[in-house]
């Protein structure tokens with residue numbers, strides 16, 4: 110074939126002459142605009158890639174996949190082992206002590222463990238939520254490519270999970286080299302799958318092995334990635350990001366159920382607390398997130414403080430308290446003793462019936478999915494009680510997760526039952542890590558409950574790994590799909606809800622008005638329960654004073670209409686929607702005052 114570097118008729122250049130004066134180099138530079146030359150260079154690069162692919166393991170076995178899970182389980186148990194509290198604790202008098210009697214040491218340990226598990230799932234999600242098939246301005250369409258912007262505040266907390274001496278990174282180093290050559294992107298998905306398998310309820314384990322795919326190639330840069338991630342401020346962020354990823358409202362709603370796991374941290378996002386109802390529950394991947402959305406009388410939090418992002422909480426005990434810090438008398442360090450406040454983000458609420466928009470709007474699909482995933486036992490009272498069946502949620506999650514984690518890739522490979530040793534050359538490419546795969550990482554036991562993503566920089570480096578292992582491209586030659594104009598919201602068949610929606614609009618907040626069962630008078634809406642002029646003042650309402658209402662569903666926007674059920678004494682520190690109401694030391698029966706006053 111004619112030599113692309115030759116000027117005269119494609120004759121091969123005289124190597125001796127060229128090499129002496131370094132003419133070959135210069136000639137190449139001169140000819141870079143030549144299409145023929147470009148093609149030749151592309152071929153050379155492509156050949157190099159092929160070479161790498163041949164060196165890559167063509168196979169990832171189920172054993173290896175589950176070995177990752179086992180490593181993560183062992184790491185979590187070692188890092189966050191429950192510890193015995195053998196000595197007295199001195200509670201810091203400057204901090205309020207909350208429900209001290211209810212807090213166990215296991216809770217303190219669970220905080221760290223849930224954050225470790227939650228952080229792993231969040232890491233995978235932050236990698237895939239930057240996918241945009243129509244925008245390759247950052248170098249690619251992004252998506253699950255092992256690349257996130259570590260410096261950006263949107264990813265705050267994650268560098269404490271993925272750093273040179275972080276447990277998760279150490280586990281990865283085992284699988285980054287021979288014979289696995291797993292990319293970071295593949296590993297983050299496998300690790301998140303492992304977490305969901307470990308933390309889902311016994312007897313209902315969510316095993317995503319059958320939909321797991323490997324072969325993604327890592328990107329080393331992804332400029333602008335963090336700007337593509339959703340912010341927590343409003344429902345429209347869900348609309349900005351998820352349809353772009355080819356996901357439906359049902360998919361988005363299912364993915365957000367991952368918030369049943371882990372926590373928000375004032376240090377990182379500014380949103381502090383857990384979505385679940387207890388530290389122990391925040392360690393479980395299940396449908397509680399949807400139950401919580403439906404069953405609580407959510408009220409806005411941090412409206413008056415610009416330095417803290419606004420979100421939602423409810424009137425449960427500990428939800429508005431400071432942390433209580435106990436110092437171990439034996440010098441073992443501080444222990445956070447409070448139950449974390451329960452919270453929801455504005456974006457979480459976009460999935461809730463409480464913010465259903467116009468009847469027939471796309472968002473209604475999300476509202477209905479929330480009800481379906483929560484699986485209330487009664488079709489009329491969707492605020493509970495709920496079944497123990499996680500299947501509707503898990504089924505939808507598996508579909509959405511597969512789409513989200515494979516977006517933009519084709520020809521990814523599935524796990525094999527077993528891998529046959531490959532006869533192909535075994536020498537690994539120089540770019541690949543060479544760590545001995547049989548050397549399992551070890552995690553020193555610790556008594557501190559605060560390790561993990563929330564730990565201080567003294568325990569974990571605050572920056573991502575300086576020399577991130579780079580994987581060879583996979584043998585299956587996966588490719589990025591071409592930009593497509595995928596349909597934005599895929600309609601899904603939904604069961605119909607029995608309650609009638611009559612949205613009330615109030616600025617950005619559109620509420621689904623509560624209905625109240627009024628003894629002997631049928632259902633009444635919040636407007637009726639409020640004062641005559643429509644100002645909603647809860648217990649000050651003339652009608653509320655009769656205290657003969659049963660609240661059917663929570664108000665979330667700006668209509669704090671929560672009445673005390675007839676003859677119900679406020680004995681428990683619970684919210685109105687659970688049938689009881691907060692006491693908080695005040696007179697029984699002042700639920701509305703306590704919640705909304």
Ligand code: HEM
Pocket residue numbers: 223224225226227228230231234265266339340341342346347364365367368370371372373374375377378379380454456562
């Ligand atoms: C609208 C989209 C989303 C928003 C606005 C959002 C926002 C947040 C925020 C503010 C936090 C707290 C972070 C911190 O302070 O440490 C968080 C944590 C978390 N997110 Fe999301 N998220 C979204 C989607 C997702 C998705 C799709 C997943 C997974 C499928 C996910 C999984 C998690 C998990 C597991 C945590 C707990 C992390 C931990 O315990 O460290 N999120 N998210």
